Amino acid sequence: MATIGSRMMMARGRIAFCIAMVILAFCAAGARAAEEFIILQSTTSTQNSGLLDAILPDFTKSTGIEVRVVAVGTGQAIKNARNGDGDVLLVHSRAAEEAFVAQGWGVERHDVMYNDFVIVGPASDPAGIAPFNGAIAAMFWIAKAKAPFVSRGDDSGTHKAELRLWALASGVDVKAASGSWYRETGSGMGATLNIGVAMGAYVLTDRATWIAFKNKSDSKIMVEGDPNLFNPYGVILVNPARHPRVKAEAGHTFIDWLTGPEGQAAIGAFKIDGKQLFFPNAK
């Protein structure tokens, strides 16, 4: 009896040992050089356009803090930040950002920069919107003509801006049209542009992603310059009172830099093909 008992104990010990080794293996692979870093939850537009790649090395050089960027849609970025999976949030959906702060998940929202949305479409312009200056009229005529329109459909900042425009275009119900002329990709900006360009459809996109996008085919900007297409970005420190692991000090350093003279100058200096993509507007 004793031997069976001790043998079972040994087996159990061995299993526990194996589990411990597996956990150790994960941790060993997870641990990296102890240099300081913060995690920035941000949007695909800031990464796909190349902005962050261009400005973050300056910040790291002057402060020694590495910035690790997780680029997802605004909706997912906010969700991740609510879970405490990031130190700083840099997104573009003002209402959602203010709600994030009001609910106590973030400390304070700071203006950083803006760019604007544009409506792109095939050169043949099936809905005939190119002559319009107004985004809402353009959206209305796209719906009227039942011309193909590809939407992010992913709760991102761009998607929310698009839904706001549809709501202003009277009598258009895109939910009912979903699957016919109105297509929701549920994907990022770049993936949605790839689909829109291939379908010869209209797409609402931020200008930065569009200018940096390399697969334009014969699509081009149809409508731009309407104040309704204004796209402001805000930066928020995730609340360390809610999530004690948030690196508040390093996060503050980053926000101060981004909204300070150095960061603002770096944002303004970022150009693709000679075009400025983001306009600093921190107060």
Next chain:
Amino acid sequence: MQDFADAFRLAFALLVQLDPNLVEIVALSLQVTLSAVALACAIGFPAGAALAAAKFPGRGAVIVILNTMMSLPPVVIGLLVYMLVSNAGPLGFMQLLYTPGAMIMAQTILVTPLVAALGRQVLADFHDEYDETFRSMAVPWRKQVAALLWDARYSLLTVALAGFGRAVAEVGAVIIVGGNIAHVTRVMTTAIALETSRGDLALALALGIVLLVVAVTINAAVMVLRASAQRLAYV
């Protein structure tokens, strides 16, 4: 499509110049996937051998469940691991999110059912052959498992390669738990997803070609290893 020609040219250039960014990405891909496959084999093969050798009530159901788990979508595993290692999750204290550790964890979960299920099939065939010997010699259960694993080692290598193939090619899990952070958690598949979303289809496809070249190298290396080991065994 100009992109195809561009892609091959780019892939060739990337491989010849050994672009440091590419080397880093390939190295991380291999580190993550090989660690995950090693862990998965360490768990999956003994489990498969035990299932092949042992007879117990409900064994059929366990095998069906195991085989079903081979079709777990990577993105679902990514989501599960994210919810576990998120700061709001039960394993948040381990601080694994957005590190290679979390990616290894996700791919281990992805590959373990595959190597266990395929391994069990291979080992069951061996077991059928050995069953009478085992019984006539009254070999204890634990020794049966060890003997099966050892004698089937070359066949199990192929199973491990299948696991490697599934892990190295998946993007759904590693992009969620790794976050595709440059120089930290960017691997080949997430880099391909990123370049696709940037509309740089030629570069994305070039990276895909590089991925295939890496996979060919690994497969060829295993084949050579296996052939020479077998030759030695017969000398």
